[in-house]
Amino acid sequence: MWKESREVYDGEWSKGLRHGYGVWRRINKDNNNASGDSYVGEWKEGKADGFGVHTWSNGDRYEGEWKQCMKHGKGTDIFSNGDKYTGTYKNGKPDGFGTYYWVNGSYYEG
Numbered sequence: 001m002w003k004e005s006r007e008v009y010d011g012e013w014s015k016g017l018r019h020g021y022g023v024w025r026r027i028n029k030d031n032n033n034a035s036g037d038s039y040v041g042e043w044k045e046g047k048a049d050g051f052g053v054h055t056w057s058n059g060d061r062y063e064g065e066w067k068q069c070m071k072h073g074k075g076t077d078i079f080s081n082g083d084k085y086t087g088t089y090k091n092g093k094p095d096g097f098g099t100y101y102w103v104n105g106s107y108y109e110g
Contacts (some may be wrong), residue, residue: 024039050065063075085100098110
């Protein structure tokens with residue numbers, strides 16, 4: 001655990017950096033539990049890279065491919081309000097073909 005940032009990492013390392021498979025969590029400062037952000041998946045040279053799942057403290061979640069800590073490739077965003085986007089990402093943003101589903105049953109594909 002890094003006391004200054006309240007982070008915990010359990011996983012593989014290489015040359016002092018997270019590398020391989022691992023689990024990262026930000027610990028809630030108020031009650032010492034893992035109610036903050038988390039990432040479970042592949043790492044490369046200290047950054048999320050490969051397939052992984054990131055969950056934010058607000059309940060939003062992304063499952064998919066990462067490149068240097070950015071959404072990149074195929075993935076799905078599942079939002080805490082029930083909306084969902086499935087498609088491709090480039091440099092952290094939706095890019096190319098995808099489908100956005102609203103909780104009310106409407107969707108946009110393109």
